[in-house]
Amino acid sequence: MVQHNSPVLFNKPVIGLTGGIGSGKTAIANMFAKQGIELVDADIIARDAVAVGSPALKAISQRFGTDFLLENGELNRAKLREQIFTHPVDKTWLNNLLHPLIREKIHQDLNAATSQYVILVAPLLFENQLDQICTRTVLIDAPESLQISRTSARDNVSTAQIEAIIAAQMSRSEKQKKADDIIDNSKDLPFAQQQVSQLHQEYLGAYMDSPLMSKRKSLK
Structure with missing residues (x-):
């Protein structure tokens, strides 16, 4: 069995999904859910x-x-x-x-x-060290300008407020370095869906023979 940094061992692979404000975490997470993968949302729990x-x-x-x-x-x-x-x-x-x-x-x-693996959705996955309990991590990535425009349209808040939130979190470049996988969510939904489908198949292929992670295969 694979030993995590956390003393808690889970009975299935845990994929940590994160991204900055306005990156599209919810939309991407729902794409995994439509593939039959269960979600655990840290924000809802909080x-x-x-x-x-x-x-x-x-x-x-x-x-x-x-x-x-x-x-x-x-x-x-x-x-x-x-x-x-x-x-x-x-x-x-x-x-x-x-x-x-x-x-x-x-x-x-x-x-x-x-489900065959489970998605942990956490905006502060790396900041709160929740990546330590994950088998693998995936970053939903988008340029800061797009994060601002999406959030402004959704929440009706000022650019200054959004920029302050972004500045208070781990930088985009640092998250990119920490993440095992990155989904580019800067284009349309079909483009994002294609990446989700590919990762879903890779995760299934890597873990399907080992639901308890005792024979974890490496992902490309």
Whole structure:
């Protein structure tokens, strides 16, 4: 069995999928899902960790005050994001609170998946060292100008805000160096789909004889 950097061993190959804001992670992940591959989305897990009634949300409101909650009791994400952006100590506290909860749920969901391999979708895959629990990683890549235009059209936020988010994350070039595979998502959907289909077949070919990764083959 292949030993990962993480003490957790999964019963199937885990492909870590990442990319910057506006790179098209969701669209690409859904292409893998249409091939019958299960997805574990770190962002969804992170949102669920601070759902109304959760211990984590209670801890956040106790530390920062109830004005960090919306009228419906949900977390005011924009207010919290601004708080931790300007107060590193609070960011460390929040990470210490949430990261163990998120990682535990990620591990549970990865082990519960029944497809031939499973995709872990995580925008901060490398930044949060989640690549250490992956068999292989794939970067959804797009030029920064395209990231900005896509995000601006989708979220109606300013260019300056998007640029600040991009600047706060690992650089595109560094992600390119770290990733095992790269999907160029700078063109149309058929172009991206062709790359997804090719990688899907390569992953199946590499791991189909070894669902427990005991005889992992090398990818080209």
